[in-house]
Amino acid sequence: MADFNVSSRIDGDVNLIDVKGYLDAHTAPDLENEFNKLIEKKQFKVVVNFSELNYISSAGLGVFMAYVETMREQSGDIKFSNLREDVYSIFDLLGFPVLYEFYKEEKDAIKKFG
C-alpha cells in the first residue's frame, strides 16, 4: 500500500496539517485522528498543506467534508494550500473551490484567518 503521513504544526492560533503521500480509504482514518485531536483541543482554525500529497481519493475528500461544518460552527475553517496541479484538479472537478478556500501559499491561508 502506498504511504501516507500526517503531522501538524502551530502558527499562532492557526493549526497547520501537513499531509504526505496517498490519502485514500485506508489512510483517511489517520487524518480523521488528527482532526479529532484538534477538536479535542478546541482548535478550529485549520490550514491543510498539500505540498507533498500525491493523490486523494473520494474517501480522503470525505474527511474534509465531515469536519468542515464543526470548524465553521466554532468560527474556524478548513483552508487548503500548496496543492499540486493534478491534486487540485480532483478538487476542482468536484466543485470544492465553491465551498472551500484554496491558496497557493500556506502563509496566505494563515493570513486569511487574521
Place this chain on the structure above:
Amino acid sequence: MNSLITSILEGNKKNKLEKFIFSIVILVLFKIFFPLVNATVLVLINEILIFASLSLGFLYFVEITSSKSDNPISLSLNVGILSAILFFIISISAAIFDTIENIEDVNGVIYTFSSVIISQLFILSAVYILASFQTFYSIRQKRVNENYFDYLLIAILLSAFSGMLSKISSELQFVEKTFFFVAIVLVVFNSFRVSWIAFLTKKQKIFILFTSIIISGLFGLNFAMFFDNNIIEQIVGNFSPGVKISYRLIMLYGNVYFGIIFFTTLFHLPTAGAFDQKSEEITSLIDLSKLMTQVLDFKELADSLTDATNKVCNSDSAWLVTIENGENNLISVNNIGYLEAKNISDELLSEFKEQLTDVVSMNKKLIKIKLKNDVRTYIFQAIIIAPLKVHGKTNGFLFATKRQKYKFEQDEKKAVGAFADYAAIALENAKLFKESVEKERMENELEVARNIQMRILPSENPKNEQLEVDALFVPAFEVGGDYYDFFQLGNNKLGFVIADVSGKGVVASYVMAEVKGIFESLSRVIQNPKELLIETNDILKKSLSKNSFVTALYGIIDIENGKLNFARAGHTPLVICSEGKIKEYLPKGIGLGLDFGTIFSSNIDNMEIELNNNDILMLYTDGITESRNSSNEEFGFDKLSKVVENNCNAELTQITRSIFEEVSLFSKEQQQHDDITLVLFKWKNFKKSLEKLNG
C-alpha cells in the same frame, strides 16, 4: 503341558473369576470327602489343591488391584483395612475361644465347614494383600524384565511346601527354615519398591506417613499372632500347614513394606513442597498447551497464564500487557488491582524499554507513581519482566512480582519466560484467527455488494437505429459504487445517467441503489437535467452521511434531431469525438452531497449541444483515468482521449474494446482499486444521410 498352563493362566477377568471359583469348589468337596488328612498322599493333594486355588485367586485379584495402580493411596487403605479386619478377628476369637486339643483328630460337619470358611477368609485376604503388593511393586517400575516379585512368589510357594515336609519328618525342618529365610530376604528386597511415594502430593505424603505406620503395626501384630498359639492359627494350620507359612510371610511383607513406606515418606517429606511445585509446573504447562489449541479468545488464555505464573513461580501478582500500535494494553491481572498494574507496567516499560529484549529480573525495586494528588510508592522484593516475542517482534510483556517473599529463583525466572513464550504464540494465533474471520466477513459483505450492483445496472443497452449504445462495466474487488442507466422518455428521447458514489463496499452499493431509485422516478417527471440534479441532491440530503458524496452526470438526447441537454454534478466531463477530434464539455456543478442549499443550486448549469452525424459521445468514471501502472502513474485523460480519437470512426464495440485493452495493458499486475465504467453513444443523422442521398 505348557499350553495347558498358559490356557489356565490366560483369559479375561471373568474367566479368571470362574476358574478361581471352580478351584474353590473342588477344594471344598475334597475337604468334605477327606475331613481328616493324615496320609502323606492326601496331604500332598490337599496342598496342591489349595495352592492351585490360591494361584488362581492371586491372578484374579491382581486384575482388581492393578486397576487401582494409579491410586496407591486407596490401594494401601484397602490393604490396611483388610489387615485390620484380620487382626480384629484373630484378637476376638483368641479372647473368646480356647485352643482345641488334638485338632488333627477333630471331626464333624460343623467343624469342617467353619474351618474351611475361616481358613478361606484368611487365605484369600492374604492372597488379596499379596496381589496388592504385586501392584505396588509394578507402580512406576522403570525397568522391564525385573522378576524379583516372581522369585518371591516362588520362595513363598517353596517354603509353604517345605512346611509339609517338616510335618512329615521333623528332621527336614531345616529345609522349611531355609526357604523361609530366603523368602524373608526377598520380602525385604522387594519392599524397597516405593518410588511411587515421590509422586504423591505433599498432602498425600502426610496422609500416607500416618497410615503406613499404623498399617505396618497391624501387619506386625498379625505376623506375631500367627506364632502364638491361638485358635485361628490352629484352624488355618490344620487346614494347610503351607498356607500358614505363606500367610506369615505375607504379613511380614506387609509389616516390612509399610515400615519402609513410612521411613521413605518421612525422608521425602521435606522436599515434598518442592516436588509439588515442579509437578504443578509441568501440569500447568500441559494445561496451557491444551488451552492454546482450544481457546481462541486471547483474554481467556491470558487469565490462565497469569494464574499459572503466580502458582508456579510463587509470585504474589502477575499481569500481562500487550502492545498494539505502540500502546500498552493491560489484558489480564492476577492478584493485583487493574489500575495499579497499569501504572506500574507503564512506569517499568518506559524505564527499561531498551533492555527488554530478554527476560529481565530485578530485586528490591522501588516504584513511585504520581497520581493526581499524591505520590504512591510500591516496594517490590523482586520483579520479572518477560517479553512476548514472536518472529523477533515483541508484542507484549508478562510481569511477575513478589512483594513480601524473597527474590525469584533461576527456575522460576525460566518458567516466567516459558509462559511469556506461550502467550506470544497464543497472541499471534488469536490475531491470525481474528484476521481470517474479518477477511471472511469482508468477503461475504463484498459478495452482497456485488450482487446489489449487478442488479442495479441495466441488463442490456437500449437499441435504436439512430442511436447506438454500448457500455463497459468492470467491478473492482472492493465494490466501488459506479452506476449508469438509461431511461426511455417517450418515443424519441433517451435519458441517461452515470454516477459514482464515494466510498466502497456495501455502504456504497446501498447509496447506489437509492440513487437509482431517485433517477428512475425523477427522470419521468423532470425534463430539465439541472432541475433533476438539484432535486436529487435535495432527496439525498436525508440519506448521505457527512463524509460521502455522489458525482453524477444526467442528460437527455433527442434521438431524432441529435439535440443533447445535460447537467453535471461534480462528475468527469462529457466527451464528444466529432470527426476525429475530441472535445470535453464541463458545465459547472458541484458533487451531490457537498452542499444541500443554495450553493449547490446556484452553481449548476445545463449545457446544450447539437450532435453531428456519427459523433461519438462518451461518459466515464474516474476508475479509468485513475487506473495505475506498476510505477504508480495514472492512466489519465490524455491516453483515454487518444484511444478514442484513433478509433473515432470505428464501431462502438471496437472503441469500447480498445479502451478496455489499453487500460488493462497499462495497469496489468496492479490491482484494480475502483470500478471502471464507460458508456458510449453514436448518433446517426438520418435526415442528413437522406439529404446526401437525395442531393
